Amino acid sequence: MKMRWKREKAETGLSAVCASPRGYKYHDGEKIYATVSPLMNSKRSCVGWYWVAGWDSNVPTKNACGSPCATPEDAKAQAVKYVKHHLANGQAQISAERR
16 A cells, blocks of 8 residues: 655635645545644744544554644654554554454
8 A cells, every 4th residue: 555645735715814834644545544733832833743643544543742843744754653653563453343
């Protein structure tokens, strides 16, 4: 299975005026394995990037917003490492059997 990152669509119209940076989705064409999003502060400034794994992929859910990364590339690398680790160790299949 070939997995790849896809950037989220840009906002249009008035919603684009105050839009935050676009995030990314790690998918294989059918399932989403992880997402990377900007971590925003109360003044709508990006203070880092975090990733969330799981979604509909049967990979154990993990939210890394408690330890944000400086760049989206760092967050993407951590997410890929987490997803590949659990796919290689069969954790995804175990989670699927429990559902």
